Amino acid sequence: MLSQVTRHFAGLWLAALAVGAWGAQAPLSVAEIATGVFVHRGAVAEVTRDNGGDIANLSFVVGERCVAVIDTGSTAAIGRALLAAIRQHTRLPVCYVINTHMHFDHVFGNVAFEGDGVRFVASQRLPSSLSARAEGFLQRVGDSLGEAAEGTRPVYPTELVDTVTTLDLGGRRLVLKAWPTAHTDNDLTVYDERTATLWTGDLLFVEHLPVIDGSVRGWLAAIDDLVALGARHVVPGHGPVDVAGSDGLERERAYLSHVAATVRRAIRDGRSLREVIDAGESETVAEWQLVEAFHPRNLSAAYTELEWED
């Protein structure tokens, strides 16, 4: 009897300690979209003080032995809030932190998960792409968020995927696939065999205009393969989860095809990059959010890629 009470108090004390360590972070809201699959929806927005950098979709998957985290947010604080959300649903340890690519809104929360037994997993090409950009990312996050970005620093993956690998969470296997250059040069998707859930990372944007930071040609090719996977649940990097069937991928394909066609026509007609950017928008673009922030950039990226086509 006495020992039970003692244990109870010890438990409280440990919980209090843990809260201190996590900076008393309020947990992120998550939805269980399939058994043991939890997703937090980030805002469809650029980083602002109001959203605190909470702009990407962040997930965790619970196996019988341990938990895998898929993307960790823009700051240490968001990473801690994600960890707090995990603790509301399971006591199992986190064994893997998976990053779908090197953009800060997907990796900068890694620091909250550093500790014994946690392995950081990403595409083989992530470390060099992140380290080349990390200083700029840190500055940007600091400038945009101020104190909310405190403690944020990159934590690099230690386990690298060059083609395909499988992680075992105990009775639950995740298949990780590294892609040729598409959204970036280090995209990685995750597939949960038990629930047929696919995490596309930023190979899929829903509502948020797709952002080309790799290759529009490579991305269009990747979409064919992603559609063919026929996943039951799809978690995009940004925007609503589980858009019916392959609608999300088809809309994205329509936009990227439109960009490629517009730019190819301009190059063929001898029009310059400037003329293409100044030419204005079409209806294909109007359905998306954040067009002003990213569409001109996408045209620029596509132009400088496609002008090398023969």
Added chain:
Amino acid sequence: MKRRQFIAAGLGLAVGARLASAAEPKGPGTAQSLNVEVWQGLRPGLFGEREIDIDAGEIISLDTPYRAADAAAVPIAVRSHLDGSDGRYIKRMWLLIDQNPTPVVGVFSFYPESGGADVETRVRVNDYTFVRAIAETSDDKLYMTANFVKASGGCSAPASKDAAAARQSLGKMKLRIDPPAAPGGAARAQLLIRHPNVTGLAMDQLTRMYPQPHYVRKIDISYQDKPVMQAEVTFAIAENPSFRFNFRHQGAGVLVARVEDTEDGHFEARAQVDASGAS
């Protein structure tokens, strides 16, 4: 040592940038641009006491976006308006970005055969800044025009969206020619060079090292063995440098582009042009 100087200069200039941005004129703002500290510092070294006419509209104009879509690839164009009727041509042109760590983007030389001193390229812009073009005519007069451009971070952004592909294709070139509207007129050409044009200013966060700068520094274009355009350029030119220029088409010939980079890489592209001006 050199690097430290770059960085020191960069820090100093960033302060100047914020002061200058108070003006932020849209479009040509040559008169306002005279007050920029960086320009006042550069002017004596580049042009001494020589007079510079800022009423340059009939000689030269500069086309820049007011706000850049991508600070690491800002399209800019210089157009010349001398048609040769007064016997003058533009023989040299300086392109400057005040608030870049190295403000001089390049110095371009042109010739009577050049078909006009028009040049279009893409540049890296590191902070809100004036971009200026200074033309020297064949009678040794200087003219300047300046535009304000809002962009930042272009020089410290890492090169290459696909680093592996960039390494493999370095030195590949493409030469595209649009025939002249009339025989003997100016034909348009575009030279594309696969090159990461590494600034050396983007620190690798993992190694805490800056990469070795590695960029195209010299371009030499000729047609029928006569010079068309020569350029000495810096890493302010964006990755995979692109240059559009004119050349006077007088019969069939070969357009030759010779390119040299800072690690003594030499690259050459040739395009045969027929009597109609098609390639």
